[in-house]
Amino acid sequence: MKKVIAGAAMAAAVALALAGCSTSSSGGTASTDPKDVSGEITYAFWDPNQQPAVESIIEAFNEEYPDVTVTPVVTPFAQYWTTLQTQASSNTLPDVFWMNMPYFKLYASNGQLAPIDDLVESGAIDPSKYPENLTDFYSYDGQQYAVPKDVDTNAMWINKALFEQAGVPLPSEDWTYDDYRATAKAITTALGGQGVYGTAFYLFGQPTFYNSVFADGGSIINEDGTASGWTDPGSVEGLQIWADLVADGSSPTVEQLSETLADQWFVNGKAAMFPSIAGASVALIGSSPNAADYTAFPLPQGTQKATVGHALSNVVSAQSKNMNAAKAFQAFLASQQAQEIQSESGVTLSAYEGTSDAFVASYPNLGLQTFVDAIDYAFPYPASTNTDAWSAGEPAIFAQVVSGAITAQDGADQLAAAMDAALAKE
Amino acid sequence: MSERRNGWAHVVLIVGSLVMLFPFAWQLITSLSTNAEVTSIPITIWPSSLHFENYATVFERLPFLSQFAISVVITLIRVLGQLLLGAMAGYAFARMRFPGRDAIFAVVLAILMVPPQVFLISQYQIVQSLGWLDTVAGIVAPGIFTAFSAFLMRQFFLGLPEELEEAARLDGANPFQVFWRVMLPLARPGLSALAVIGVLASWNDLLWPLVVATKPGQQPLSVGLATLQGQYVTDYPVLMAAALLACAPILIVFLIMQRRVIDGLAFSGMK
Amino acid sequence: MTVTTLKRPAGTSVPAAPAAPARRRRRLSSGWWPLLFVGPFLVGIAVFYLFPILQTAYYSLTSWGPFGGVTFVGLENWATLFTDDEVPKALLNTVVYILIVLLGVPIAVWLSALLNRPRLRGSMTYRTMFFLPYLAMPVAIALVWRLMFNGDFGVINAFLRLFGIQGPYWLSTPGYALVAVGVVGLWMSVGFNIIILSAGLRGIPPELYEAAALDGASRRTQFWHVTVPLLTPSIFFVLVINVIAGFQLFDLLYAIIGRSNPVIDDTKSLVYLFYDESFIQNDRGYGAVIALVILAVVAIATAIQFRLQRRWVNYV
Incomplete structure (x- = not known):
């Protein structure tokens, strides 16, 4: 029975991934009118110190995408991966969530993440603005899944x-x-x-x-x-x-x-x-x-x-039920504007080129x-x-x-x- | 025997109480210190000044009152459910005859012996298929059914005299009436004990509500407390203040029910 | 397992009147009533607990993808068990921990006897003090204990130094780290034990003490010849619960030792091993095997205790 469930899950994941691809060529890109993107998505992360920055970023995001509701969810680091794994086993992953380097390949190789290649192609995300040595890490099997969110040296x-x-x-x-x-x-x-x-x-x-x-x-x-x-x-x-x-x-x-x-x-x-x-x-x-x-x-x-x-990143679940909104948010998180908001909070070193000054000044x-x-x-x-x-x-x-x-x-x-x-x- | 003859007993009990109390008292002091003082070496026990603002910080960082309210609701439902189901099942295991009773009871007992983490993913999938994710029903459902409650209540009922039941039965009461009108009132001390243990378990439960209730407005206090711990850096005084605030209501429940609890747990000694 | 022993309606320390056997036999085989009483409970137990355990038994024969998707591998995981020297080591660690926690039982017996002396002032206050640790949140209280056990700066070694003893690095020396965790476990369990034992003590008829006193027995003799024998049913219950709970050692170990302390390798408990295999190594199949091993070990330990109780537990 378990196998059947898992099989169905895989099929659903593939279907969603395909849906994500097909819509993104027409809808999930920066060229489309953001007013057309709507719905509710969740955004999971573990550091309570970054919550104020996250809330400011969501506010800025909503100015561009007024019809998308983003719910931030803080899960303590000690339970974060157990929680994600439980959710992934049941296809209930958050739409957008933090990923770190030790876990990236596990999620990418098991088809849990949606690639960002379409966002890169459309110019919504520009990987060249990020440190190359760390950005390359977030590619798997020739597909890019994320760009760094912040960098820890x-x-x-x-x-x-x-x-x-x-x-x-x-x-x-x-x-x-x-x-x-x-x-x-x-x-x-x-x-x-x-x-x-x-x-x-x-x-x-x-x-x-x-x-x-x-x-x-x-x-x-x-x-x-x-x-x-x-x-x-x-x-x-x-x-x-x-x-x-x-x-x-x-x-x-x-x-x-x-x-x-x-x-x-x-x-x-x-x-x-x-x-x-x-x-x-x-x-x-x-x-x-x-x-x-x-x-x-x-x-x-x-x-x-x-x-x-070490660089954290924001990834989108391959199972997301609102792929357009999730990808729009992911792209926004990778924008210079969002990276600067994050940097100004002084909590972490933003990865986007030239946004580190605020961190240094903290x-x-x-x-x-x-x-x-x-x-x-x-x-x-x-x-x-x-x-x-x-x-x-x-x-x-x-x-x-x-x-x-x-x-x-x-x-x-x-x-x-x-x-x-x-x-x-x- | 006069109080005077208990002199040595007092000495031993006071020393014992101090040993029990010391880590707690230290936790209280820590909650009034600065983080630098908590991590200072050599360890400074007494802070240079008392920082009551750590308690204010708890209310700033957490929606303490709303999470508190959610904890109360979850705990009430869960514990009332445990009491009712545990008492009925415990009574049946103690006093009724039905095929396979002891084998079933042994299986129920065995559940206590399995590491609780074993159930996590399965229970999540079951709750998901019931459509209960992110609902109060989902948070409380597995916790209502506990092997411990049935075990505890069975032990209690085994210790109650049967005469009263017999009398009621001769008066023409059916088994449910016997249970409800005669046995349950007698079991009150046992129920009190179960209530305190159940309140404690539900109040501190972390992993399950964390996984099942992901919407911020639905998380109980235990989850809120856990979010005070960072990946690398934790503000210990604030964590301590929050932990003390969180266990205060349980202490009050305990103090109120103390007499009952102590009488109530008596039965456990029986068998 | 415990079936045969459990069904014996053993006597109680509370002087309950034993029911007449004849009446008991006459009691109805209850018809459909039992179904009403245990039915709802058993449905929940079956759905939320029994089904997962059966699933676990099946998973022990499979290899898991990290996010589901199982492959049947037969007894492969079970074969691994017999070559895995971590399991006996973890079992030993867990048993050592349980033995330390069980030291709390005689301590609790003694303290309860003191608490239950007639006309003892402040006994409720003492009881509350002893119950406090049971309320402690492991994560918060673990920090305090870590500070107390600190080898260089902790109060415990400072105390030992008063007697000219140089204490060890409690939390980073293999043998001692387990002792430290055991001490905290003991600290947390004593209050609970005392409450149960006190309740049992209250069931002992005062006339027995009066009779003993008349015979010229000293307090010590009364303790050993009246209190302890009559308290054995309660002691037995406390032992069973402590052993079952002791086998579940995980949270405390995690909070006090933590994952990045090198000594964790030497202090892993059985449940830690299960957690490690299932959630860190992502080997759910083998994790399931360990879960079942834990179940089997605890079941055997409990069954043995039920069997041995006939030798030393005095039911009134």
């Missing part, structure tokens, strides 16, 4: 006051991971007696070892997402760096870093540096009592400059331009069809490498084995 947060106190000069902007290690060591030597560490870091990939692996010319997963990149010598080096920091005593131990997070060490003046994701840190650092001491610095380099770039003294500049050398977030299947196990192995329980080479071997086993199931 990484930077090193630095406590200038602690540097001064330790008598250690600020590093140059093109510093290397060796310099990072030496700087951390120097600060620890000077201030260790007061319980201050040179650096602290998180125990998962995006703000830490993903960046160092890319910087050393390695990779986490190969380009078509079919095999692990951990066999690359550069990847092993990218792991080693973090073990060295702990072995030097320049960072708290693994136990300390898992019980007291890197940002806590930093904002309490117990660590002089920590690398972090823009979205996870800007508001936190900016609202901290000692914000004047802090600045964002580019990540260290290895053999090349690198950071991992905390003018924090050096936020660093995050914007990093987009140029960003590598797309490593992902496969079922990213969580292998990434969920990474922190445990990384922790063992960092603590010195296993060598970086053994760690890389274990990460490779775990990932390849997971990829084999995809």
Whole structure:
């Protein structure tokens, strides 16, 4: 019986997708009169901090499309994917919703998303206005499904006051991971007696070892997402760096870093540096009592400059019952106007070319331009069809490498084995 | 025995109460701190000044009162349904004879042993095919039928004397009249206990209403609370303030029903 | 399973008059009435719970697409079970957690005995205090406990330091992390246990204590020879409920340890494993197998308890 339901669902999805295609050539494009588009659609996302911006964007959208009602739905991140998956299994996905890189291929490869090729053709969405390295990520099987909504890169947060106190000069902007290690060591030597560490870091990939692996010319997963990149010598080096920091005593131990997070060490003046994701840190650092001491610095380099770039996007469900309105809204979300509204809220770094100024100005003294500049050398977030299947196990192995329980080479071997086993199931 | 002889008992109970109360008290203090204080190291327990505005922020960020009202409606329907169905089924399992009774009861019990997440997708599809998505009926439907309520009420009825039933039956009452007029009033303490447990479960239920009710105007308070947690950054003092505001009404219900609850749960000890 | 034991109309700690067997036999086989009483309930149970469980049993023989669409694969998923060393590890973790939570039972017995002393002042206040943790919202209270257990800065280690003990990093050392979660579970369950046990205690006739006192029994002797034996039915019920609930360990683990703490790998519970397979690994078929394993394990544990109760539970 289940099979019958699923079969019917597929047929319905295909029919809807076809309907979407056929209408869009005549209706869902910018050339059509927006007054002809009407109906109700839902827009699902997870960040309550972005709700005000979303509401302003809907208001602006309604000036152009007065007959479309958009209902915003906030689902907490912890339950977001479980909720979407339940809805997708029953063809009740929201019409428009946030997509991230780890989950994109899962939804695209299972026919859950409506492509935007028609919108691109008609000029309603202009992908050239978006960072190419991240936009390409949202294509699957030759079809484009979205453009980035905002971009998350990484930077090193630095406590200038602690540097001064330790008598250690600020590093140059093109510093290397060796310099990072030496700087951390120097600060620890000077201030260790007061319980201050040179650096602290998180125990998962995006703000830490993903960046160092890319910087050393390695990779986490190969380009078509079919095999692990951990066999690359550069990847092993990218792991080693973090073990060295702990072995030097320049960072708290693994136990300390898992019980007291890197940002806590930093904002309490117990660590002089920590690398972090823009979205996870800007508001936190900016609202901290000692914000004047802090600045964002580019990540260290290895053999090349690198950071991992993550971009969210807005996608349309292939099952949407109001494809015209959904696509019109999706196109509007990707417009310069909407991207500027989002940027002005200061919560996130808009992806559209030239709309980042408002984000940088949200905390003018924090050096936020660093995050914007990093987009140029960003590598797309490593992902496969079922990213969580292998990434969920990474922190445990990384922790063992960092603590010195296993060598970086053994760690890389274990990460490779775990990932390849997971990829084999995809 | 005089109160004096209970001296040691008081010492033990006070120490025990403090252990029980400490995390709660800390939660209260946290709700009056700043986020920087909550994440400060070394940990500062007492904030430099009390930030009552965290409670005001809850009302700004959440449509607290309307979500509260929705929670009340959902909880009332769900708990009343549980009480009625649980009492009737529990009575039948305890006192009536019908083929396969014990086997059926064992199956009902087994439901308690399955991780609740197992039911999520199936129940969603069932509710969808009933056309109940985004309706109050959809939110409350599965929660009305709980194996726990039948189990609890069965245990309770097993402990009640049969003489009263016999008397009523000899007076010519039919089984429903016996149940409704004689047994149900006797079961009041048990029903009170079930009510408190049911209120708590319904009030805190998160995943189901989240998945079934996606329209913002229909979400209960538990969902509202969950949206206070960001992907990376959570404003803990506001979350704590909201959590305390949310559990306050349950505490009041408990205090009102305390005597009944404690008497009511008595039956559970029987068998 | 529990059929044979459950149907025994075991006595109660409340001195209910036992019904005369003759009368009981005479009682009607109730005609259509039972259908009226259990019918509506059973329809709901069948639709919302039994059907999903049967579906799960079927899914355990299939491979799932992430959004539905099943392929029959026979016993493949079940074969995986026997080569999967995560399952025994998770079972062990869950059992360790349950054992810690069960420590709350003797504590609750002792506290209830104290609470039920005659003429104890403030017993309602104490009861409310002990009930409070049961109201706690796991996500909110987990933060407080994480701060308390923090290895460097937590109050628990600060307290231990007063006695010259250097406490461990509770939440990031494999063995201790489970203990920490167990302690919070115990904290949350004690109040509930106390209420049930107190109610059971109230069923013990005061004359028994008077008789014991006349025989010159000390309070301690009374506790061990009157209170505990007569409380066994309540203790039994509390044990059964605690074990069933303990096997469902998930929310607390998720809230206190979290997914990105490296130690999670060593502290996974059975339900965590089920969640991981079904929703993270997207392997619904194998997730279904684990769900059924959980059902089987809990059913066996419950059946054993019902069987053993004859040896130590005294029904009046």
